[in-house]
Amino acid sequence: MPSLPAALETELAELLGEGWRSDAAILAAHGGDGSRHRAAPLGVATPADRAQVGALVRACRRHRVPLVARGGGTSSTGAALAGGAVAVSFARMDRILDIRTDDRIAIVEPGVRNGALQHALAAHGLFWPPDPASADDCTVGGNLACNAGGPRTVKYGASRDNVLGLAAVTGTGDIVTVGGATTKDATGYDLTHLIVGSEGTLALIVEATLKLAPLPEARASLRALYDDAAAAAAAVARIMAQPAAPSMLEFMDAACIRLAREVGGAEIAEAGALLLIEADGDAATLPHALDALERAARGAGLRAIERAADDAAGARLWAARKALSHAQRAIAPAKLNEDVVVPVSRIPALVDGIQALAREFDLPIIAFGHAGNGNLHANILYDPADAGQDARAHAALPRLFALALSLGGTLSGEHGIGTAKRGFMRDAFDAPTLAAMRAVKAALDPDGILNPGKVLPEA
Known part of the structure; x- marks a missing residue:
């Protein structure tokens, strides 16, 4: 297992003070996420402001040590795993900086919990539309990183549709400010919506200007x-x-x-x-x-x-x-929880295909979710202690993705790619498209230190 250079550890301790820890307890606490996989980080940085985030990235870049941003750790795809990297927790950057009711915007730091934000906005008769099932635990930064959605997406859109601007730190340690407080903007490249959904591979979000909606009566x-x-x-x-x-x-x-x-x-x-x-x-x-x-x-x-x-x-x-959720746990100790998307007209074909896979692999596979977007959760239920079930479940997974893609769909509607679906990106995109994505990555993170090994497959 790689270790943190002593010089970098000294530098981070001086930079962050109590915001830097590398003891066994903190590494264990930040070694997993909602994917149920584990990979211990080299240390945990908890910056207090955007200046510290920028200095942290610059220090790690000098030592060629990768960083992985972390919100509530609820990712089901392994996107928040920081094995061999410094985990960047935004737990101390959890302030709601401003709620401007006349403009219907909120300006927040990335560590604000979705549920806490909704509670604060309700007092003003407003809400932020993204409503993932993990709302009480997940953070706004994490929601933006994976373009989280939820049941209300059918009317109000996902995270990408409800953010107007960002401040973010690139892989060079520079702070970029993109978008703003207006709902119309035809000025330059739309870097705001490029960063949203990039799972921390392009930049670390340090502030977000969110578009709000009035609470319905x-x-x-x-x-x-x-x-x-x-x-x-x-x-x-x-x-x-x-x-x-x-x-x-x-x-x-x-x-x-x-x-x-x-x-x-x-x-x-x-x-x-x-x-x-x-x-x-x-x-x-x-x-x-x-x-x-x-x-x-x-x-x-x-x-x-x-x-x-x-x-x-x-x-x-x-x-x-x-x-x-309770019913699934009662019949199987584990599940592969996927969130494929198809055109609405292809939902019957998707469900028929899922049922055929369940019969072929002799496993329960259930389909439910956000029909208005064609975004269905296909849960493959199995017992990982049973070698046969474990093998069949993981053999069924690529077939599920192939089914969705064959129907004109996509790999993920709201969970993201992380490590779990990274290997299937070649099936979803052709070589020139992946090359364009890698070029964008290289422009914003030239040394590849931001969340390496996630989203994009190896060249």
Whole structure:
């Protein structure tokens, strides 16, 4: 295992003071992420401001020591693993610098937790749309690094759609300021949205100007059961083609429904597919929007449709979706949690293909997620202690990615690439496109010290 040069350790201790540690306890605490893999860093730097981040990068560059930015450590792709590198924790850079209600923006440091930000914004009648399942633990910096989304993406967009500007430190230690506080900008290259989703491989975000939305006055929900995935997908197409935009549009396949009912205890009838539909808006117009969504949801293959009468009823409708996590843990100790995306019209083919893979590899594979974007979570459930199951699960994974790509889709909608999907980038992009990506990487990180071994495959 590589070790940190003594001269660099002395330099970082002088630069960061209590913000530098390399003891066994801190290395262990920062040695894993949501991927459940582990790789101990060489040390953990916790800078207090952007100037320290810049000095930290310059010092590591002089010694050719890589750095890996880290937020809440919730990445499911290994993007936050810092084996053989300095882990850069933004735990001390967690301030909400400004909330400008008139401009509907918030200026924040990268270590602010998503949930904490939402709580602060609610007092002003505002929210930041990205709502990943790990909101209480993940940070804004991490959300931006992987372009996190969530159920509300169908109406409000993902992280990239809700950031206006950034300050970031490149691999040379320079601080660049891109974008700003305006919602229109036709000035120069759009480096803001280039850095978002780059998983810390191009620059370390030290400040973000976020675009906010007003909290809706009210929400209302529908749950629709269908004969099969094709009927549900046709309903999704009808829903997305009419003017009343859903604020959430979630899909569950037959295996999910069965799992939620039989293991999770959800009150739901047997069906081939399910859609959970939510609308939000002002109290006066919301009923009309819900009527429009219900009309669109009706069609061939519909078995039943249920409307929530109040918030409690709405919570009951969503109980099946929320029961999935617990239900999965009850039948398998591990899962490969993928988030492929296909055009909405290809959802039936994706679900059929997933079911075929489940039969071929003799493993439970369930499909659910954000139907309005064609972004489905395909979870391959298995027991890693069973050598046969472990081998079959990892053999099924490339077939899942090949299926999504064959349907005109992509490898990831919101989790990112990290190390888990890095090897499949050659399947998703041709050589000239990957070369262009490497050229961008070389321009912003000429020595390749920012999160090496992530996202881009070896040349």
